[in-house]
Amino acid sequence: MRLIFATLLALLLGACATPETASPDSSGQVAAGASQPTEKIRSQPLKHLLGRTLKPMPDKALDVRTKCRFRDVAGGRGAMDLQVTKAEVKRFVAEVSIPKQGVCHFDMKYFKQTESFPNVVLTDGASGCVVRMWEQEKGVTVAFNACQSKCGGDAFSYLWPILVDTRNGRCT
Known part of the structure; x- marks a missing residue:
């Protein structure tokens, strides 16, 4: 009985062993x-x-x-006045209202332009809010990061980037 147990134990341990792998010597x-x-x-x-x-x-x-107004399928609405010339922001004011959540307000007077190329970046030093703008194909995206202080209620959790069609100036 002991011999059978010892044999089974040896087979079991042998099955768990891993093969030795070749490793490079000091010359590689x-x-x-x-x-x-x-x-x-x-x-x-x-x-x-x-x-x-x-x-x-x-x-x-x-x-x-x-200078556009927009409305989304969920009932949210907003407006934006934006002018960027040669990567320098001249004018930026945006307001987005999200039903049952609140309103977000963005105004250039609270922001400082911190980057201009390849993306335009506006930063509010007091709140840490960052607004990024970039061009992609035939549109410009205006995105918001860490801007809870610019929004009332829980609106920032529902805030999407604003898209501008550069062909006709419309926002979505």
């Missing part, structure tokens, strides 16, 4: 007889990108001018 060479992977792993393109020639977005200074 792997010892002879050690197995090495023969094929290098290559990155595969995503299936929806196959056959497409994507070009990088050109680096250019942001130019946008709009």
Whole structure:
């Protein structure tokens, strides 16, 4: 009985053992007889990108001018007055009202422009609110980060970026 138990224990411990792997010596060479992977792993393109020639977005200074009002499908509404010339913000006032949550107010007089290229960045030093603006294809995105103090109630949790269509100046 002891012999059977000892044999089973030895088989069980042998099954749990891991094979020794070859490690490079001080010269960086792997010892002879050690197995090495023969094929290098290559990155595969995503299936929806196959056959497409994507070009990088050109680096250019942001130019946008709009005075728009918008309404979303959830009943939220807002208005924005924005003028950026050669990546310098001349005018920025925005108000977004979110039903049952509150209203967010943004005014250039509380912000300082901290970056202009590749993205325009406005920062409110007192509250830590950051507004970023960038151009993407035929539109400009105005996004908000850490701006809870600029919003009443829980409105900031529901605040989405404002998109400006540069062809016609409309906002969404």
